[in-house]
Amino acid sequence: MSKRLLLDTTPLRNPAYRRLWIGHGVSFTGFQITSVAVPVQVYQMTGSSFWVGVLGVVNLVPLIVFGLWGGAVADHMDRRRLLFLSSLLTWVATLGLLAQAVLRLELLWLLMAVVALQSTGFAISSPTRGAIVPRLFSVEEIPAANTLSYTFSQAATLGGPLLAGLILTRWDYSWAYALDAVLFTVMLWAAFRLPDIPPLDGTEKVQGTPGLRSILDGLRFLWTQPVLLMSFVVDIIAMGVAMPRALFPELADTRFGGESAVGWLFAAIGIGAVLGGLFSGWIGRIRRQGLALVVSIVLWGLAVALAGLQHSLWAxxxxxxxxxxxxxxxxxxRTTILQTYAPDELRGRVQGIFTVVVAGGPRLGDMRAGIMAVAFGAGVSWVFGGLACAVLVVLVGLASPALLRYRPDAPDHGPEERSSKQVT
Structure with a gap:
């Protein structure tokens, strides 16, 4: 098989990126275990997909507030230090989940509060980590680095739920949260071992403090960049309309055979992403990146809709x-477009908005799916979301010719040289 079709691993030669890649991938496996355990615990406590959907709101509010603020802070201070501190906050919240499970408190409000704290740490660390990667590579190497990162993340999305299904079948929630806490220590190690990553050229390019004005500067920049803006819009549609995961606990119980099925449902998207990543050598050679983005999201929506029609777990x-x-x-x-479009002095803030979109979109999807499940049934909610996503993204693409035409090497779309200064 041609090596041009296989996953490009050359970014792993960069020691700083390699540590970041390992730390995030391992810790994200634990995070995925918790992401299954928490909704299953909530469903068993309440017997309602509505409250599972409410988890989306509980996650979303901190993501919006602290994702924007964290991105602004990342443009004003050393990104290594901020990543370490925010990761430490996430780890403490995971210990809180473990404590409530060990003590068998069964308090829904407490569980929701700890989840919100965990979401806060994630909201700050995610844009910080995203703003670090372009400082480690040249512009040409960024797609390969992003593919590697996303493939490992999706391997975690695959392995985490399968481990969660095994744990929840044999033991209780405390074992799931304990494993998450252990795995997350690898992220603390990785962040601690990164080189210092201060703002470019000291403080010359980043003025003021990371407050509301700084956040508004990032929003104003995004508003003036139609390609970036529309890439965010289609991603919100993909996750906020089509994501069916809030329905997995109920349909695993009523259609697919119980708790042993829930792990497979949560892992399935990760299975496809990992397989796609292993044969992703062609991705870096695609020049019509905007068109590829739209087509891939349409395929996502249609596949989700077809999955919701199935009564066979394996189908x-x-x-x-x-x-x-x-x-x-x-x-x-969408990640590559962002990282090559935004200059470094704005990258943290734009990455913060991106975090709100990427991490907040699925939470909106959880809420939508839960509400529609109550009104129309879980099966209808699942299929409708996928079909609506495909239709809406086609309409957005037709209304946004700049996105469909976008090429990173076009004369008016080239990344700024000032954003490519590397950290060694």
Whole structure:
């Protein structure tokens, strides 16, 4: 098989990126275990998909507030230090989940509060980590680095739920949260071992403090960049309309055979993304990145809709895996467009907005899916979301010719040289 079709691993030769890649991938596996354990615990406590959907709101509010603020801070201070501190906050919240499970408190409000704290740490660390990667590579190397990062993240999305299904079948929630806490220590090590990553040229390019004005500067920049703006819009549609995961606990119980099925449903998207990542050598050669982004999200929506029509667990898993492969492609292109468009002095803030979109979109999807499940049934909610996503993204693409025409090497779309200064 041609090496041009296989995953490009050359970014792993960079020691700083390699540590970041390992730390995030391992810790994200634990995070995915918790991401299954918490909704299953909430469903068992309440017996309602509505409250599982409410988890989306509980996660979303900190993501919006602290994702924007964290991105602004990342433009004003050493990004290594900020990543370490925010990761430490996430780890403390994970210990809180472990404590409430060990003590068998069964308090819904407490569980929601700890989840919100965990979301706060994630909201700050995610834009910080995203703003670090372009400082480690040249512009040409960024797509390969993003593909590697997303593939490992999706391997975690695959392995974490499968481990969660095994743990929840044999033991209780405390074992899931304990494993998450242990795995997350690898992220603390990785952040601590990164080189210092201060703002470029000291403080000459970053004025003021990371407050509201600084955040508004990032929003104003985004508003003036139609390609960036529309890439955010289609991603919100993909996750906020089509994401079916809030329905997995209920449909695993009523359609697919119980707790042993829930892990497979949560893992299925990761299966497809990992397989897609292993054969992703072609992604870096695609020049019409905007068109590729739109097409991949349409395929995501259609595959999700078809999966919702299935009554066979394995057929649903296969179609969700196809959706996951399409999602990997869209994730690489939307991340690459962002990182090569935004100058370094604004990259943290734009990455913060991106974090709100990428991490907040699925939470909106959880809320939408839960509300529609109460009104129309879980199956209808699942299929409708996928079809609506495909239709809306086609309409947005037709209304946004700049996005469909976008090429990173076009004369009016080239990345600024000042954003490519590397850290060694």
């Amino acid at each position: 649903a898993v296969a179609l969700l895996a196809l959706a996951g492969a399409a999602d990997l492609v869209s994730a690489v292109f």
